Amino acid sequence: EDKVVQSPLSLVVHEGDTVTLNCSYEVTNFRSLLWYKQEKKAPTFLFMLTSSGIEKKSGRLSSILDKKELFSILNITATQTGDSAVYLCAVNTGNQFYFGTGTSLTVIP
């Protein structure tokens, strides 16, 4: 059965800390892995990863994929209160997107 597992389930940090969110997957037909940020509304797109070892970066956020070990990480440096959200990982198998349960990040001022 295809599945996506995220860890930790929740995280509380102080402003300025660096966090690493994990996503591991087990699917039969991997096409791409995506990271989304969800505040109290629909998910918004952060990154799409298709190749191993190539870091994607956007400001303080970065992500990398390891297709051999079947996982991805999302790093957020110098966290801010506006980073507080649920971060979702999804794997695209061509026909479906399988989502993890998300990591709830709370950044305390």
Added chain:
Amino acid sequence: DTGVSQDPRHKITKRGQNVTFRCDPISEHNRLYWYRQTLGQGPEFLTYFQNEAQLEKSRLLSDRFSAERPKGSFSTLEIQRTEQGDSAMYLCASSLRGGMNEQFFGPGTRLTVL
């Protein structure tokens, strides 16, 4: 606004009633997806369309759920004989065809079944 839109944004209904939701995808996107999301969970796949063809449907989806995309543009999701367990956020997303394209989500329809 050229993003994905959903209507209504909120729906409160009594158990046993039928409800219908609408999704308008980004106009050039030929794939349209429906998801259900409950508190503390990631979106759960329900079904998807490529143009007007419904290509996949979750095995977990009850027969009370049906979706259509008659002209390959907007889509409707109907839930018949609603149950309290149907209370959730129903998300629609669209994308271009293929595995290398991201999904864009609509704002969702929050359903409450009393």
